Amino acid sequence: MSLVLYNSLTRQKEPFQAFNPEQVGMYVCGPTVYDRAHLGNARPVVVFDVLYRLLRQLYPKVTYVRNITDVDDKINAASLARNIPIHQLTAETTAAYHHDMASLGALPPDHEPRATAHIPQMIAMILTLIEKGYAYAVEGHVLFQVEKYQDYSDLSRRNQDELLAGARVEIAPYKKNPEDFVLWKPSTEEQPGWESPWGRGRPGWHIECSAMSAEYLGETFDIHGGGIDLIFPHHENEKAQSCCAHGTKMMARYWLHNGHLTVSGSKMSKSLGNFFTVHDLLQNHKGETIRLALLMTHYRQPLDWRPEVLSQAKQTLDRWYGILNDLDGASSEISEGYAVLEALQDDLNTPQAIVELHALANQAYKAESISEKMKFAQQLKRSADLLGLLQENPQEWSQQSPTVSLTEQEIDSFIQQRQQARQDRDFSRADEIRQELLEKGIQLEDKAGQTFWRSV
Ligand SMILES: [Zn+2]
CATH class of the missing domain: 1.10.730.10 (Isoleucyl-tRNA Synthetase; Domain 1)
Structure with a gap:
């Protein structure tokens, strides 16, 4: 049997075919480093770690890229709230993330690019999008003009109304259309910012992944992964930016998404x-x-x-x-x-x-x-x-x-002996067995006429 993956783009399982079987590329959206990772953040890391391990068995070389988003409004807010400098917050949170994910047995990715180390690549990509007529600059912002990209929404399959509702559109008079999304935005003196053709500012979240995946995996690569909540708008926007900037039909051939955690x-x-x-x-x-x-x-x-x-x-x-x-x-x-x-x-x-x-x-x-x-x-x-x-x-x-x-069979046999003792009304023996098991780390629980055990 060969590898089969469910592709969110086509909504079906497909045989996996690498663009270049000598080198498989996988990009997974990484953390925004403002707070410790919660269990929902850990799920994609563990899931795509298993895929990474599997791909490494099947192919001679696999390049796994997972980014670190270290510029974001949540980071600015957390830095203010905790009264520590941004670089200290992001460095500490990144180190904690590495520790936590290593504790879960996740291998480090081959590349872990930080957004702030790739600002020139993002600016270059935004310039290309403007030049090709997919984006426009207005009042220090640069926006991607969604209606210019025909394949927009073929990943998330949202209709126009859903797009608008889902984008949680801010009131922004400078937008040509409400669904247009930010590629670049201006920064105040206090906010982190970089010089750009549109003034001092900072990138939008989506452009980070488009620029960094191209840098490490090329314009088109094999697998793009993340949690299901990222399909829209993040992945839809990543795909729009990358395909329009590079003039390609696809950003990644297979889009994989893990389910929600409750x-x-x-x-x-x-x-x-x-x-x-x-x-x-x-x-x-x-x-x-x-x-x-x-x-x-x-x-x-x-x-x-x-x-x-x-x-x-x-x-x-x-x-x-x-x-x-x-x-x-x-x-x-x-x-x-x-x-x-x-x-x-x-x-x-x-x-x-x-x-x-x-x-x-x-x-x-x-x-x-x-x-x-x-x-x-x-x-x-x-x-x-x-x-x-x-x-x-x-x-x-x-x-x-x-x-x-103790093996499960041995535990079962203890439980049977205890049941026998109770039937024989030898309760001290039954208690003895319960105690003996407890000393071996097994706790018994009687529920609805049955005995269950768990390790303690
Ligand atoms: Zn991403």
């Missing part, structure tokens, strides 16, 4: 009190647990984050690390092939890939000889590598997670 059924928001950063989560959970929890849902589906998702991910990892630990750390080097390859090549089907890993783990448990066990454990380790999982030292993981000393 928390216990609601939109994550500070006012609802269900807002948390990756940093918050890392205080109580290991990065790999969060990573697996994010990958248990297919990337295009909405992900509803609940506490059970994390405990399920932890149980799974405890079990898998337990297998590696029992065998004194199976190495991925010896095994060949990836049990998860087919699933991942099918539009990054990570839930199916996780099913395959469970199957290997079960085979390792059931295997009768040590050499058989070793074989499956090695396959498990190697296949998990492709998802960026089981990257930690199994012994260290197991020391922190007492549950790995």
Whole structure:
């Protein structure tokens, strides 16, 4: 099977064909560095990290570019609110972002361009757009004239009314049409600004990605990714700018978008009190647990984050690390092939890939000889590598997670013994078993006549 990806542009799964199979290019929109990354920011990072790892298996060279937006009105506001200089805020937030994403097992991209280091490229692109008649300068602003680009909206498929509503149009008398969007805007003395043919000012957000993707990947490249909320207006505008400036039909051949993230059924928001950063989560959970929890849902589906998702991910990892630990750390080097390859090549089907890993783990448990066990454990380790999982030292993981000393079968057998004891009205024995399990890190819970367990 070869790689198939769902393309938001055509609304269908398509076989992936690289422009140049010797070098695949992928651009993913990165963070605006004014605050610590929240869980919704982490989802695309982990999803596209799996795609990056997969592409590197399939192609000799992959260039992955993810930008840093370090000029933005939210940054200006946060710098004022915290009373620290902008450069300090963006440097600190970028460092925190790197730390948090590395904790989730995300590989660094090949290039991580900062917007403020690419202002001349943005100005040059804006000049080209004016010269070609797609943009106009007025009162220190430069605006992209949407009606000049015929293919506008073929990515987000919005009609005129939706375009207007969605663009959250500001009252701006200098605009020729309300849907026209900003390429450049003037800065006050206090705001960050750069000299330009239109006076001192700063770029709009969308032009950053058009200029930086062209700089590192060329005028047309293979994959452009990001969260679903970026389709409009950000990606629609990026595409308009790039195609018009370069005179190309397409900016990227495949547009990939991950679904929304909700928390216990609601939109994550500070006012609802269900807002948390990756940093918050890392205080109580290991990065790999969060990573697996994010990958248990297919990337295009909405992900509803609940506490059970994390405990399920932890149980799974405890079990898998337990297998590696029992065998004194199976190495991925010896095994060949990836049990998860087919699933991942099918539009990054990570839930199916996780099913395959469970199957290997079960085979390792059931295997009768040590050499058989070793074989499956090695396959498990190697296949998990492709998802960026089981990257930690199994012994260290197991020391922190007492549950790995028990297999699921063993826990089940304890639960059965306890049930028997209760049926025999030997309650002290039943309590003893519960206590024994608790000491091994397993908490029992009786609900609706059934016993459930979780690791603690
Ligand atoms: Zn972007």
